[in-house]
Amino acid sequence: xxxxxxxxxxxxxxxxxxxxxxxxxxxxxxxxxxxxxxxxxxxxxxxxxxxxxxxxxxxxxxxxxxxxxxxxxxxxxxxxxxxxxxxxxxxxxxxxxxxxxxxxxxxxxxxxxxxxxxxxxxxxxxxxxxxxxxxxxxxxxxxxxxxxxxxxxxxxxxxxxxxxxxxxxxxxxxxxxxxxxxxxxxxxxxxxxxxxxxxxxxxxxxxxxxxxxxxxxxxxxxxxxxxxxxxxxxxxxxxxxxxxxxxxxxxxxxxxxxxxxxxxxxxxxxxxxxxxxxxxxxxxxxxxxxxxxxxxx
Amino acid sequence: xxxxxxxxxxxxxxxxxxxxxxxxxxxxxxxxxxxxxxxxxxxxxxxxxxxxxxxxxxxxxxxxxxxxxxxxxxxxxxxxxxxxxxxxxxxxxxxxxxxxxxxxxxxxxxxxxxxxxxxxxxxxxxxxxxxxxxxxxxxxxxxxxxxxxxxxxxxxxxxxxxxx
Numbered sequence: 001x002x003x004x005x006x007x008x009x010x011x012x013x014x015x016x017x018x019x020x021x022x023x024x025x026x027x028x029x030x031x032x033x034x035x036x037x038x039x040x041x042x043x044x045x046x047x048x049x050x051x052x053x054x055x056x057x058x059x060x061x062x063x064x065x066x067x068x069x070x071x072x073x074x075x076x077x078x079x080x081x082x083x084x085x086x087x088x089x090x091x092x093x094x095x096x097x098x099x100x101x102x103x104x105x106x107x108x109x110x111x112x113x114x115x116x117x118x119x120x121x122x123x124x125x126x127x128x129x130x131x132x133x134x135x136x137x138x139x140x141x142x143x144x145x146x147x148x149x150x151x152x153x154x155x156x157x158x159x160x161x162x163x164x165x166x167x168x169x170x171x172x173x174x175x176x177x178x179x180x181x182x183x184x185x186x187x188x189x190x191x192x193x194x195x196x197x198x199x200x201x202x203x204x205x206x207x208x209x210x211x212x213x214x215x216x217x218x219x220x221x222x223x224x225x226x227x228x229x230x231x232x233x234x235x236x237x238x239x240x241x242x243x244x245x246x247x248x249x250x251x252x253x254x255x256x257x258x259x260x261x262x263x264x265x266x267x268x269x270x271x272x273x274x275x276x277x278x279x280x281x282x283x284x285x286x287x288x289x290x291x292x293x294x295x296x297x
Numbered sequence: 298x299x300x301x302x303x304x305x306x307x308x309x310x311x312x313x314x315x316x317x318x319x320x321x322x323x324x325x326x327x328x329x330x331x332x333x334x335x336x337x338x339x340x341x342x343x344x345x346x347x348x349x350x351x352x353x354x355x356x357x358x359x360x361x362x363x364x365x366x367x368x369x370x371x372x373x374x375x376x377x378x379x380x381x382x383x384x385x386x387x388x389x390x391x392x393x394x395x396x397x398x399x400x401x402x403x404x405x406x407x408x409x410x411x412x413x414x415x416x417x418x419x420x421x422x423x424x425x426x427x428x429x430x431x432x433x434x435x436x437x438x439x440x441x442x443x444x445x446x447x448x449x450x451x452x453x454x455x456x457x458x459x460x461x
Contacts, residue, residue, distance in 0.1 A: 001321075002337045009298060009315035009361045032362075036339060039318075039357050043337070052315065054362060104427025106352045106405065107339055190426055191340075 002043035011054040015169060018055050019142060022165045025051040031167060032056075033076055034111040036103070037119040061114070061169055064088060071173045075114025080105065082113060092133060092173055093285055094181035094199055098125040104191040114168045122157040123193040123219040129183060131225050132201040132214035133173045141166035151224050176212070179203040180285025182278040185218065186270050188261060194219045195261040198250070198274035202238070202282040209237050215246065215279070217271050221255035228253060229275065238283040240276075247276040300364040304329070305373030315361050319353075320344040322360035323370060331371035331400050342428030345401035346370050352405045354427075371400035374407060382445040383407050392441030394432035401428050406442045415446055 008025075012018035022029055029051035032038050041047040055061070061076035066087045073082070082088055083099040102108060102116075102125050116126045117137065130137075130150050137153040139146045139162050146166075153161050162168050185197030197218035205211040210233045214225045229249040233242050256267035301310040304327060311326055323332045323346065332355060335343035339357040346355045347369035374381040383406045386392065393399040402425060409416055409424040416424070421442045422435070430438060 003318070003321075004316045007315055009359070011361075011364070035359070035362065036357055039359070040338060042316075052359075056362060104342075105424060106342060106345060106354055106427040107357075109351050110353055110358070 004039070004042035005045055005048045007042075007049055007052050009052045009054065011057055013057060015058060015060065015140060015167060018053055018058065018167055019140065019165065021051075021053045022167070023142060025053070027164050029053055029164075031118075033115040034078065035115075036107050036111045037115060037121070055167070066091065066175075069175055071175060073113060073171045073173070075112065075117075075168045075170060077113050079103070079108035079111045079113070079116075083108065091175055092181055094129055094133065094183045094201060094282070095126075097183035098129045098185070098197075098199070101125065101185045101187065101191075101197075107191075113171060117153070117171070118160055118162060118168055120154060120156075120158050120160050121193075122221070125183065125185065125194065125197060125218055127154065128197065128199040128216040128218040130171065130173075131216040132199045133181065134201075134214060136172040136174075137162075137168055138170035138172065139166050140169045145169075147172075154223060156223070176203040178206075178211075178286055178289060180282040180287070180289060182281035182285065184274050184278050184281075186274065193261075196220055196254075196256070196267050196270035196274060198271065198278045200275070200278040200282040202233075202279070202286050204238075204283075204286045208287075210234055210283075213279075215250055215275060217250060217254055217275070219256075219261075220267060220271055221257065222253065226250050226253050233279070238279070240280070243276040243279040246279055247272040247274075250275040298361060300361055302363050302365065303367040305369060313360050315359065317360045319346070319355040319358040319360045319363050319368075322363075323355060323368070326360075329370050329372050333397055333400055335397070336429075340427075340429070341398070341401075342405070342425075343398050343401045345404050345428065347404050347408055350408060350411065352401075352408045369404065369407075371403060374403060381407060382448045382450060383410070383442065385448065386441040386444035387438075390437055390440040390444050392433065392438045398428055398430045402430065402438055406445060409442070410446055410449075414449060416442070418443075 030049035032052045061074040063074040064085050065072040088095050137148045181201040183199040185194045199216045201214045203212040213230045213233045215229045216225045229246040232246045251268045251272035254271040256264050258264050299312050320334050323329050333343040335341040337356050339354040344355040345352050383403045421439045
């Protein structure tokens with residue numbers, strides 16, 4: 001039987017209350033939201049916080065808010081809510097691609113986007129999604145709010161820039177015209193962590209060439225997006241030959257390690273193939289939006 | 298700490314240690330042993346209960362987190378001696394063999410049918426994809442849920458819903 005070590009529990013009623021509790025209880029206090037990362041770690045005694053500050057009552061952090069230039073998502077938004085959001089599906093199909101393969105529907109009923117990002121598991125799908133969408137993380141603390149890029153947010157495996165007395169409150173995805181995005185993951189069985197996964201976001205210029213592109217890989221030891229693979233595409237008309245070259249360079253840049261999910265060669269092969277596929281699909285989706293926009297105009 | 302919640306319609310209040318998991322609270326404290334305790338790692342889904350109507354894995358929820366919420370366990374499915382259509386469906390279509398996964402399967406099925414009264418096979422399989430059955434191979438479980446979808450409880454106020 002797996003039971004966490006002893007701790008004290010308090011439920012925060014507002015963001016300010018959560019921050020005050022973190023300040024009051026100090027370094028051995030941890031925030032819990034969905035609990036599907038922290039509680040398993042506590043059951044294995046890999047984490048032993050003395051205080052748990054439950055933020056599940058902070059309904060003000062459970063929102064999906066489309067604005068003219070960005071989509072704002074509250075940190076307490078459940079995976080299941082993201083998956084069912086028409087705004088998310090329309091603007092950022094990569095999020096739907098990824099959410100469909102994160103754990104299982106029942107875990108997705110509890111787990112939150114903020115919790116996933118703060119856990120910062122090196123195989124976390126949403127980390128790659130946020131990287132390629134050039135997302136911003138809004139972090140609140142006693143001194144006010146900080147807005148971080150994903151590069152600033154991610155410090156390494158299981159480590160983020162969120163200080164002990166701070167709370168991740170919001171994720172922002174910038175909205176670009178003529179853009180498309182996609183995610184694809186290979187897993188050993190349904191709901192498992194990725195063997196390898198790839199994500200891409202593409203914005204096209206009016207002439208159909210690639211204005212901006214971001215490519216990310218999950219579970220192969222990379223931080224941030226893969227600049228050398230992106231450079232191949234930028235400013236050029238998308239083509240299968242370029243997707244293949246980008247895939248090759250992404251696989252070269254990857255740093256997979258052999259484990260129970262597969263050997264290095266296999267993971268490199270996946271990095272290559274999945275990069276091509278997500279680029280192809282992201283570009284196709286960008287063209288679809290372009291067509292839709294034209295028709296509406 | 299003291300927690301209160303509604304379990305199968307009954308208000309309960311108990312003193313618990315914060316570290317007590319909801320599955321153990323339900324089984325050991327409330328003695329509702331229909332909720333099974335399986336893998337302990339939120340994989341197998343036999344511990345699924347409904348929290349405010351939403352399926353959750355109770356091995357990965359603290360009892361304290363359920364304070365103030367409404368919990369439904371498998372014991373809360375039937376109305377008196379009348380089985381929920383999901384329960385009846387599992388009988389009619391042989392949805393269980395050993396029965397270990399059954400409580401979680403039935404609660405997930407109930408929540409699915411409440412949201413989507415006529416799911417197709419793919420939707421049923423997706424809904425139960427976080428749960429493991431090692432006996433039936435799922436085919437009979439899917440048939441059981443379909444049986445339940447085909448035999449809904451007729452609401453008492455159903456006549457009012459018919460447009461005049």
